Amino acid sequence: MRLIGSNIRKQNTDAKAKRVMRNIIRYSTEEEPRNEYPKRIVSPPKPSRCCNDENRLMVGTMREVEGFKFCYKICNVCGHAVKFYYPAVDSTSDAVKEYRQWKRYMVQ
Numbered sequence: 001m002r003l004i005g006s007n008i009r010k011q012n013t014d015a016k017a018k019r020v021m022r023n024i025i026r027y028s029t030e031e032e033p034r035n036e037y038p039k040r041i042v043s044p045p046k047p048s049r050c051c052n053d054e055n056r057l058m059v060g061t062m063r064e065v066e067g068f069k070f071c072y073k074i075c076n077v078c079g080h081a082v083k084f085y086y087p088a089v090d091s092t093s094d095a096v097k098e099y100r101q102w103k104r105y106m107v108q
Ligand SMILES: [Zn+2]
Pocket: 047, 048, 049, 050, 051, 052, 055, 075, 076, 077, 078, 079, 080
């Protein structure tokens, strides 16, 4: 029961996040990979062997929407782009932490 409940909550959060955050990455095999951040990023649909942490470079600045911190990362070899979410615990803002705790408390 507990598991089902937490899944539903997660889906709601994801749907909400999607409304707020427009994904600017466009996966295409027909177009050349290119970085037009913050307008859009054209990326190959699949990552290659070169797409490791070393080659993936952060583009633009880190953004935060409703406590979710994320940025875009592009592989500097093949141009594969990903939306990278920072772990929730990696928050530097005490206000956000407090808000999350309060929200968690309210949900239970
Ligand atoms: Zn790559």
